[in-house]
Every structure is written in structure tokens, then in C-alpha cells.
Amino acid sequence: MSATTAPEPTAALPTRSDEHPVTLDRREGPYGEVVLRERGEHFEIVANGCFLMDTSDGRSERLLIDAALTALPAGRTAPSVLIGGLGVGFSLVRAAEEERWGRITVVEREEAIVDWHRDGPLDRISGAALADPRTAILRADLVEHVRTSTERYDALCLDIDNGPDWTVTEDNGNLYSPAGLAHCHDRLAPGGVLAVWSAQPSPAFERALRNAGFSGVRTEEVAVARGVPDVVHLALRAG
Numbered sequence: 001m002s003a004t005t006a007p008e009p010t011a012a013l014p015t016r017s018d019e020h021p022v023t024l025d026r027r028e029g030p031y032g033e034v035v036l037r038e039r040g041e042h043f044e045i046v047a048n049g050c051f052l053m054d055t056s057d058g059r060s061e062r063l064l065i066d067a068a069l070t071a072l073p074a075g076r077t078a079p080s081v082l083i084g085g086l087g088v089g090f091s092l093v094r095a096a097e098e099e100r101w102g103r104i105t106v107v108e109r110e111e112a113i114v115d116w117h118r119d120g121p122l123d124r125i126s127g128a129a130l131a132d133p134r135t136a137i138l139r140a141d142l143v144e145h146v147r148t149s150t151e152r153y154d155a156l157c158l159d160i161d162n163g164p165d166w167t168v169t170e171d172n173g174n175l176y177s178p179a180g181l182a183h184c185h186d187r188l189a190p191g192g193v194l195a196v197w198s199a200q201p202s203p204a205f206e207r208a209l210r211n212a213g214f215s216g217v218r219t220e221e222v223a224v225a226r227g228v229p230d231v232v233h234l235a236l237r238a239g
Contacts, residue, residue, distance in 0.1 A: 025112065031110065034048075045088060063222055065083075067220050069155070081101055156184055165198075182212055216235060
């Protein structure tokens with residue numbers, strides 16, 4: 001899968017405010033350009049000209065965490081969660097707010113994004129969550145971590161793209177391939193849950209999850225002001 005299946009990146013830029021965005025930081029890294037912008041009272045992250053997320057809502061990022069926890073088998077004590085992508089920090093904050101989670105590992109490959117949270121403007125969102133003793137930030141490429149790690153988690157909550165059909169970089173498509181989904185399956189403990197954020201529903205991805213051996217495949221929607229809803233794809237590894 002690649003980003004070429006999606007609309008042109010400029011079509012995805014938000015129109016939530018008429019205020020002109022102010023660029024706070026722009027960096028070139030091994031995966032291209034990443035930009036932090038401020039628009040009114042909100043922050044936006046743009047990668048390679050493609051709008052990723054902002055701080056205007058966050059319902060679907062919180063759903064990513066809540067739905068994964070709800071889908072876990074009852075009675076599991078202090079389940080561990082891997083969050084793929086730090087973004088604006090909403091998913092991490094939601095996980096840290098929930099006492100039932102145990103170990104919280106965030107995998108983020110962009111040094112700039114980590115810096116914006118640790119020492120920059122996004123600290124006001126995620127500062128308390130980063131200070132939580134359960135939280136660890138792992139600077140790594142998520143696709144490589146899932147492929148090479150021997151760690152197992154009770155939940156994988158992945159939000160590194162605009163969805164399986166609209167990746168930020170071409171290499172990210174490997175995560176949603178049969179091999180990538182097999183690696184995700186391997187990273188889960190028995191009974192564990194995979195949750196994948198997407199800016200639009202993907203029946204093809206649901207089929208790919210079933211073909212990869214996941215059960216209980218379903219999609220939860222979050223309505224948006226215009227267009228198709230944001231969704232979280234959920235799937236379980238058999239216990």
C-alpha cells in the first residue's frame with residue numbers, strides 16, 4: 001500500500017479555522033520533512049506536506065485506547081500497551097489517565113516530535129503522561145520494532161498514518177501487508193488486541209486482518225463535521 005491511493009495531500013489540510021497557521025518548527029529527517037504549526041489555540045503536525053493531526057478534537061485518538069482496553073479479556077491485570085506514534089499526545093495521555101493500564105510504551109521515530117513533547121510546546125498536553133512511571137518512549141521505527149522485537153504486549157494501538165490506505169511514507173505500507181500483520185500478531189500476547197486508527201473505513205483492511213489470523217474483527221466510528229468518519233479497526237489474537 002502507498003500514499004498514492006489517497007487524495008492529494010493539500011486536499012487533506014484542515015479548514016477548522018480561518019486563522020493563518022504559524023510554523024513553530026520545521027525539520028528534515030531520515031523520513032522527510034516534519035512541521036509543527038500553531039493555528040489559533042491549536043497545534044498541527046504536518047509530515048512531507050501531508051496533514052497528520054491537530055489538537056482540536058482528539059476523540060478518535062482517545063477511542064483508540066479506550067476500545068483496546070474494553071476489548072481485552074475480563075480480569076487481565078495491568079495489561080501492557082504499545083502506542084505506535086506519539087503524534088500530539090492524545091493517545092498517550094488517555095492511556096496514562098487510565099489506572100488499569102500497566103506498562104505504556106510509545107514508539108516514535110521522529111526525533112522532532114519527541115522533542116516537541118519533552119521540551120517544546122506540546123509539553124502542555126503530554127507533560128504529566130510523560131512523567132508517569134509507567135511510560136517509556138522508544139525512539140524507533142514502528143515497522144522495524146514490530147518486526148524485530150521479542151516483546152509481547154496485551155494491546156497494540158497504532159496511529160502512524162492517515163490509515164492503512166493512506167500512509168505517510170511508502171515504507172509504512174509494510175505494516176499493513178500480510179507480513180506486517182503477521183508481525184503484529186506475534187507481538188501480541190494471547191487474547192491481545194490490535195487497534196489501528198484510520199481517517200476512513202477500510203473493508204479491504206478488515207479482510208486483511210481476518211486473513212492474517214485475527215478474530216473479532218470490527219470497526220468503531222467517530223463522526224466528524226464533514227466527510228467520512230474517523231475509525232478504529234479492532235482485531236484480537238486468539239487466547
